[in-house]
Amino acid sequence: QVTLKESGPGMLQPSKTLSLTCSFSGFSLSTSGMVVSWIRQPSGKSLEWLAAIDWDGDKYYNPSLKSRLTVSKDTSNTQVFLKITSVDIADTATYYCARTRDTMGITTDFDYWGQGVMVTVSS
């Protein structure tokens, strides 16, 4: 059974660094082809893909936020982390991690999602 769960600070002040953790089970990020992504969603709005890391340690970032993002994984391959520097009110959102799969060699989608963690940026 595949499960993912996000954790984070809940609230932080502008200009600080947001640190998020995705803990998962049911698969290993050391398995060839495995990828985990971070996606966020402001309340009442659409989804924005932020970053991904694959089984080989390759990292992918949304160019619109790349300078502020760092994605990493732990050595046991059961956790993925995301850091966002210099947060602003616009970073207030629910943050999800999701297992990301390369399907049929032609498309990438998200087949398992965590429950999400709400992050509020406020002074």
Added chain:
Amino acid sequence: DIQMTQSPASLSASLGETVTIQCRASEDIYSGLAWYQQKPGKSPQLLIYGASSLQDGVPSRFSGSGSGTQYSLKISSMQTEDEGVYFCQQGLKYPLTFGSGTKLEIK
């Protein structure tokens, strides 16, 4: 980035009615399209991948079609539990991008 334009933004349907939601990509995505359903307070759930493949466990009343830049999601017989927001997502290239969503309600 590939832009995804979804329509309509909202719609209401009667029980048993057929519902269609459209998604247009800013360039050819070669069937690299997925559809998700999101219910209030919940995370999105994958319904369709590769434009027309049904994800395991998803009811057969859901179907996807399309090619090139134009795609659609069809619900053949609207049920109460189908209320929610639907998103399309292109999976051809990074950065992966989503449509703006369609809110579906029971009439």
